[in-house]
Amino acid sequence: MVSSQLPILIIGNGVAGITAARTLRKLTQKPIVVVSDEAEFFFSRPALMYVFMGHMAWADIEPYESWFWEKNRIDLRFARVQHLEEGRAQLSDGSALPFETCIIATGSRPRQSSWPGSDLRGVHTFVSKSDLEQLHEAATTCRDAVVIGGGLIGVEVAEMLRSRNINVTFLVREERYWSSVIPAHESEIIEQEIVRHGVQLCLAAEVRSIDDDESGRVRSVTTTCGHTFPADLVVRTIGVEPNTVVADNSGIFVRRGIVVDNAFRTSMPNVFAIGDCCEFEDGTVEQLWYTARDHGEDVANILTGLTTSRRKRHFYNSAKFFDIEYQVFGDVPRMGGNEDVVLKQDDRRLLRIHVDEGVVRGFHSFGLRLRGETCLRMIDERSNIEDVLQRLTSIQFDAEFSQRITSHDRLYV
Amino acid sequence: MNIVTLTIPQEVVQSNVPSWLERLGAALTTMGAIVFVLGSTGAFETVPILYSVISLIVSGVGILLLTVPAGLRVTSSSMNTNVMRSPVRRRGLAGWSLGVALTLFYILLYWFPETLVHVVASLEPLSRLIRNSPADRWFLYGTLYTLAVLVFGVRMLVRYRHSRYHLLRTVSLITAQLVFAYLLPSFLAAMGEPELYVHYFWPLKYDYIFPSSLSSMWSSGEGLTQFFAVWTVAMTVVITPILTYFYGKRWYCSWICGCGALAETVGDPFRQNADTSLRAWKIERWMVHGVLLFITVVTVMLWLDHVYDNVVFGSLAQRLKDIYGFVIGAMFSGVIGVGFYPIFGSRVWCRFGCPMAAYLGILQKYMSRFRITTNGGQCISCGNCSTYCEMGIDVRAYAQRGENIVRASCVGCGVCASVCPRGVLRLESGAKQR
Numbered sequence: 104m105v106s107s108q109l110p111i112l113i114i115g116n117g118v119a120g121i122t123a124a125r126t127l128r129k130l131t132q133k134p135i136v137v138v139s140d141e142a143e144f145f146f147s148r149p150a151l152m153y154v155f156m157g158h159m160a161w162a163d164i165e166p167y168e169s170w171f172w173e174k175n176r177i178d179l180r181f182a183r184v185q186h187l188e189e190g191r192a193q194l195s196d197g198s199a200l201p202f203e204t205c206i207i208a209t210g211s212r213p214r215q216s217s218w219p220g221s222d223l224r225g226v227h228t229f230v231s232k233s234d235l236e237q238l239h240e241a242a243t244t245c246r247d248a249v250v251i252g253g254g255l256i257g258v259e260v261a262e263m264l265r266s267r268n269i270n271v272t273f274l275v276r277e278e279r280y281w282s283s284v285i286p287a288h289e290s291e292i293i294e295q296e297i298v299r300h301g302v303q304l305c306l307a308a309e310v311r312s313i314d315d316d317e318s319g320r321v322r323s324v325t326t327t328c329g330h331t332f333p334a335d336l337v338v339r340t341i342g343v344e345p346n347t348v349v350a351d352n353s354g355i356f357v358r359r360g361i362v363v364d365n366a367f368r369t370s371m372p373n374v375f376a377i378g379d380c381c382e383f384e385d386g387t388v389e390q391l392w393y394t395a396r397d398h399g400e401d402v403a404n405i406l407t408g409l410t411t412s413r414r415k416r417h418f419y420n421s422a423k424f425f426d427i428e429y430q431v432f433g434d435v436p437r438m439g440g441n442e443d444v445v446l447k448q449d450d451r452r453l454l455r456i457h458v459d460e461g462v463v464r465g466f467h468s469f470g471l472r473l474r475g476e477t478c479l480r481m482i483d484e485r486s487n488i489e490d491v492l493q494r495l496t497s498i499q500f501d502a503e504f505s506q507r508i509t510s511h512d513r514l515y516v
Numbered sequence: 517m518n519i520v521t522l523t524i525p526q527e528v529v530q531s532n533v534p535s536w537l538e539r540l541g542a543a544l545t546t547m548g549a550i551v552f553v554l555g556s557t558g559a560f561e562t563v564p565i566l567y568s569v570i571s572l573i574v575s576g577v578g579i580l581l582l583t584v585p586a587g588l589r590v591t592s593s594s595m596n597t598n599v600m601r602s603p604v605r606r607r608g609l610a611g612w613s614l615g616v617a618l619t620l621f622y623i624l625l626y627w628f629p630e631t632l633v634h635v636v637a638s639l640e641p642l643s644r645l646i647r648n649s650p651a652d653r654w655f656l657y658g659t660l661y662t663l664a665v666l667v668f669g670v671r672m673l674v675r676y677r678h679s680r681y682h683l684l685r686t687v688s689l690i691t692a693q694l695v696f697a698y699l700l701p702s703f704l705a706a707m708g709e710p711e712l713y714v715h716y717f718w719p720l721k722y723d724y725i726f727p728s729s730l731s732s733m734w735s736s737g738e739g740l741t742q743f744f745a746v747w748t749v750a751m752t753v754v755i756t757p758i759l760t761y762f763y764g765k766r767w768y769c770s771w772i773c774g775c776g777a778l779a780e781t782v783g784d785p786f787r788q789n790a791d792t793s794l795r796a797w798k799i800e801r802w803m804v805h806g807v808l809l810f811i812t813v814v815t816v817m818l819w820l821d822h823v824y825d826n827v828v829f830g831s832l833a834q835r836l837k838d839i840y841g842f843v844i845g846a847m848f849s850g851v852i853g854v855g856f857y858p859i860f861g862s863r864v865w866c867r868f869g870c871p872m873a874a875y876l877g878i879l880q881k882y883m884s885r886f887r888i889t890t891n892g893g894q895c896i897s898c899g900n901c902s903t904y905c906e907m908g909i910d911v912r913a914y915a916q917r918g919e920n921i922v923r924a925s926c927v928g929c930g931v932c933a934s935v936c937p938r939g940v941l942r943l944e945s946g947a948k949q950r
């Protein structure tokens with residue numbers, strides 16, 4: 104009975120694809136097939152760095168034990184999808200897989216750079232399992248590394264390389280670190296943390312070329328203002344872009360990402376796209392773990408008729424810069440706002456509450472933990488900033504006995 | 517525009533740079549260990565004090581030199597760097613050798629005490645001094661145990677210096693071991709009183725509630741001993757449930773217990789070796805509750821015999837008691853429990869064998885405010901929490917679903933929350949807040 108049914112085919116076993124598969128399995132008896140050629144089992148991409156640093160073994164970053172898939176009748180296939188046509192997926196091994204519905208969850212790939220020398224030996228990216236393996240290999244003999252690009256992955260890579268005592272130069276194009284997301288005060292905290300860990304941090308450093316040692320290996324990196332940094336290893340972390348290869352090959356409408364409506368429908372019937380690879384009609388592309396996971400849940404609910412469109416959620420995110428944890432809930436603009444309340448303790452702990460017309464709009468924190476649920480509720484209830492300041496303890500999530508941040512720590516900026 | 521290069525400060529946080537202090541530490545530790553072994557043959561019989569000082573103090577200092585500078589160099593986020601590549605910490609040849617050595621020591625201690633007579637003899641002066649009685653193998657064991665907790669406790673304090681929770685509970689564990697498990701019983705012995713442990717009670721210290729012990733304590737007629745009899749029963753029946761209701765089992769397992777003290781100090785380097793699989797959890801539940809059942813049955817049988825003058829079970833109860841003492845009390849808690857630290861992680865005993873943990877666990881699961889709350893959707897499923905949970909709890913399985921963790925086995929060490937890079941976990945025992 105069941106086997107004669109056409110499966111729901113999911114391309115990509117990242118968090119988006121796997122969350123969709125798991126949620127679907129709870130809601131339907133239909134056969135589910137997941138195809139990927141990156142790794143046999145689902146793993147946590149943000150945890151790749153911990154494998155490199157030796158905090159965990161590969162198996163530790165796989166959230167489910169191997170029996171899980173069979174028990175839940177999620178059929179995993181190790182293969183690459185070339186393209187889709189007429190209800191069939193063409194695989195790289197020549198076979199074809201007919202499907203009832205297809206969910207494209209192919210994630211991201213590293214953004215291309217235009218500088219000469221980007222493809223020299225010794226130039227790496229850090230997104231996939233094979234990137235991890237190559238970087239691990241390269242780092243064993245490396246002395247001087249240059250990391251290009253001032254985002255979250257760049258800091259992670261700098262931390263990874265420092266854990267092997269490699270000299271790291273971190274080239275950031277902007278005049279301050281992560282200026283596209285956080286206000287200046289916060290940038291400074293992170294910049295100090297980066298150099299405290301022995302990274303040579305260069306701001307306003309735009310790369311002109313990656314230079315050859317005449318044998319096809321990287322020797323140095325040169326910036327537009329003529330500085331040359333010696334390097335036997337270069338990691339490009341200038342961001343990621345949606346991986347649209349399957350959609351491109353199949354004639355599905357693509358702009359930056361695979362364009363989808365609010366129910367994740369692509370331009371091809373019965374084909375959906377979720378996670379890092381999709382772009383909404385309004386042009387939004389959000390390449391985050393949390394977003395991809397939410398998409399996976401939403402698309403499963405939509406396909407089984409529980410809802411008709413994706414759920415609106417507040418923005419939230421988190422990251423870690425060496426020892427400093429960062430969390431954000433709601434809206435905190437990159438320049439801050441002039442009503443914002445900023446609390447700061449011992450130079451490395453900061454809480455910013457973004458306020459607009461007396462009402463709390465968002466929270467972000469550095470070096471301290473926030474209770475997300477309470478923060479989001481305060482935003483929903485349009486709480487008054489004075490009330491929030493009265494209840495500061497209730498939004499903090501640090502371990503018992505930790506120092507609390509209080510309104511005495513307020514910074515008047 | 518010109519590049520702005522930020523200067524790297526003088527005291528950069530560095531990791532894994534070997535220093536001469538560490539080499540000295542390694543040399544001293546090795547020397548201490550060799551002297552310890554040589555001395556057990558009686559080679560240093562004529563100089564007992566020198567022998568014990570060199571074998572114990574020198575190796576203790578060696579371990580401190582080996583661990584403290586390294587601990588000072590790591591920060592909260594680099595604490596576990598290279599753990600998975602360490603042969604000692606990750607079941608390499610060195611790890612296995614250490615496990616074998618520890619196991620061997622327990623086997624000698626329990627069943628071949630005559631091999632240790634020279635080591636015991638070297639502690640004679642110390643035993644006379646603080647206990648006013650001759651040294652025996654249990655005094656040797658207690659001394660080594662306490663010293664190990666002290667030395668590795670310092671390591672723990674240094675490595676977890678960023679967290680007040682860990683500082684406080686480690687100080688508490690060290691103090692409990694030093695005062696309640698070592699100095700106080702020694703002091704009682706010096707006074708000619710029985711050596712009682714105020715921080716161990718049934719079912720861990722199972723014989724405290726046996727009719728023979730209670731009635732002899734009671735009939736001793738001495739105020740102190742009688743108080744102790746009341747104390748130990750009250751701890752088991754009243755105070756333990758109350759404290760566990762408010763704080764979870766951690767008030768005992770991660771703040772007071774001696775087994776916990778060793779696990780959280782000497783055992784800390786091995787916490788990642790606890791098996792996190794579902795299979796291990798199944799085995800654990802059968803075993804640990806089986807042990808609790810076993811000791812409960814034995815205790816009830818002994819009491820029935822006591823009340824009905826041995827007509828109910830005859831010698832059976834006594835025989836079962838002896839079996840329990842051998843299999844669980846000696847083999848499990850010592851040989852496997854500590855000897856296998858490097859192989860199965862630091863809480864093998866606490867997880868699979870300890871009846872107190874089972875009792876506390878039932879209380880924690882069904883009648884406690886303690887829980888680990890999770891921060892909504894912030895989990896990135898990285899697995900640090902599950903990897904470093906010494907009880908082998910798959911913390912991530914709950915965290916990634918945004919569920920609170922309420923597990924009988926959680927000892928509330930708080931390490932999962934510390935190693936989480938996204939601030940997802942928090943140990944809580946307050947009333948639910950809005």
Ligand SMILES: Cc1cc2nc3c(=O)[nH]c(=O)nc-3n(C[C@H](O)[C@H](O)[C@H](O)COP(=O)(O)OP(=O)(O)OC[C@H]3O[C@@H](n4cnc5c(N)ncnc54)[C@H](O)[C@@H]3O)c2cc1C
Pocket residue numbers: 114115116117118119120138139140141142148149150151152182183184185208209210211229230231256259346348349377378379380390391392393395420421422896
């Ligand atoms: C180093 C690093 C750190 C990160 N840290 C964070 C973080 O801390 N927080 C956060 O929110 N986000 C983080 N991200 C981003 C986050 O990992 C992604 O947003 C998330 O993984 C996207 O999930 P996904 O399922 O859409 O795609 P992916 O996880 O990229 O999975 C896509 C899968 O599809 C496979 N695939 C692609 N094409 C095909 C094909 N044709 N056939 C078969 N299989 C195919 C790929 O091989 C891949 O396995 C990080 C990313 C990286 C690289």
Ligand code: SF4
Pocket residue numbers: 904905906907908909911925926927928929930931932933
């Ligand atoms: S769940 Fe966390 S607090 Fe509980 S034992 Fe494991 S690591 Fe410790």
Ligand code: SF4
Pocket residue numbers: 894895896897898899900901902911912915916935936937938939940941
């Ligand atoms: S709770 Fe924290 S440590 Fe555990 S998997 Fe989630 S992010 Fe990682």
